[in-house]
Amino acid sequence: MLDQEMIRTFIQVADCQSFTKAAEMLHKTSAAISYRIKTLEENIGTQLFNRTTRTVTLTPAGEYLLEKCRQWIVWLESMPIELQQMNAGVEHQVNIVINNLLYDRTAVASMLACLHQRFPSTQFHITRQVYMGVWDALINEDYHFAIGVTGNESLKNNINICAMGEIQWQFVVAPNHPLANVSGVLSDDQMRIYSAVNVEDTSRHLSKRTAWRLSGQHEIKVPDLHTKLACHLKGVGIGFLPLSLCKPLIDSGQLIAKEVKNRRHNSPLSLAWCEDKKVPLSAIWLICSDKGIPVCNLFTIP
Incomplete structure (x- = not known):
């Protein structure tokens, strides 16, 4: 009923508001485009377009279907990358907790811009916590990476840490x-x-x-x-x-x-991540490495 070609045809007609213009864009005849839309409406059992002699406009059902079709196209186009990243061990979602002392909107935006460019199909969730709340999120909540846990020693064997510096x-x-x-x-x-x-x-x-x-x-x-x-x-x-x-x-x-x-006394802070949670190693490299996103430079500890 709704194969990829049918979806693209429907979207093109909706955008052009004309069977003739849509046919030109798709290199088809107007009759072929009109037939496809008519077949789609018959299969669905409801009218998708209001037709006049000059234009076609979407019905409420058509507007709803258009929104869904655009989402399907994005999903179809992103699927190959998502499948490749799944085989490479990249987590679908990565949750990052940041210490309130280091939280900076510009730094967070810069980090997310770089991570999104490298992992376009990964969803990133950012939160900020205070004091032991940073460790708590990493140990007891579903967080993969922490920026600014207190201390230079790990509280659990399965958590790796990397010193960032000290707050004066x-x-x-x-x-x-x-x-x-x-x-x-x-x-x-x-x-x-x-x-x-x-x-x-x-x-x-x-x-x-x-x-x-x-x-x-x-x-x-x-x-x-x-x-x-x-x-x-x-x-x-x-x-x-x-x-x-x-x-x-x-x-x-x-x-x-x-x-x-x-x-x-000065407060030492560290980066920390869980070994047994699927954090992409390349994401850790991007965040920690001087050649990637040097987090210590973004989230400054003078």
Whole structure:
């Protein structure tokens, strides 16, 4: 009923709104094209075109069929590539989780552009998580690759890792915050009376961790790094920010850098991927290799 030639004929008539023009495009006679469409309508049992002396227009059923036919053509044309990639061990879908500290829309778009060019039939799903949520997605969810797991050691034997670098932290307060005018190194007792602003750990199966909070200190939890930054700028709370994020704001006077007695240590981050999940080796090469997409350059850790 609907072979590939019939589908292409139907699409051409719908696009041209004319049997004559469609016949010219397909190098057929108008009578042959008209007969094909008439046969299609009889087989389906419903009218697909409204015919006038000059043009033909789609009925509601015809519009629906046109949408489906376009999808079928795309599917038919992409099928050889998909089959070749299946035999090459390329997964139909690859899920990538990115640490909230490294998430950058431009970097994600650049990575996806390169991956899509190399693996046109693979669907890529990107999400971002916080702290142990990155490990959790890789270990307990259906994620194949992680950008920015915490630490330089794998939590499971079947997960490979590659060090990316370390996040440097800076304690900051707003210029109007009471601690801004306190001289010298801040003690825990001086900081404890003010709220700590933290991005909430998104882990669902692994134990959640708190980035920085003193014993007995009130805590404000926010969903992402940029909300945390906004809180610091408004003087809502105190805490540490990535140096690369807050340095321009310190230089411009929008934030004040303070020395504290117990500094937050640097946070090492790594790339990680599962051995027992079908991640295309060439995709890993593209993401990790200096000759492919050097992720460490896209998702910058100064």
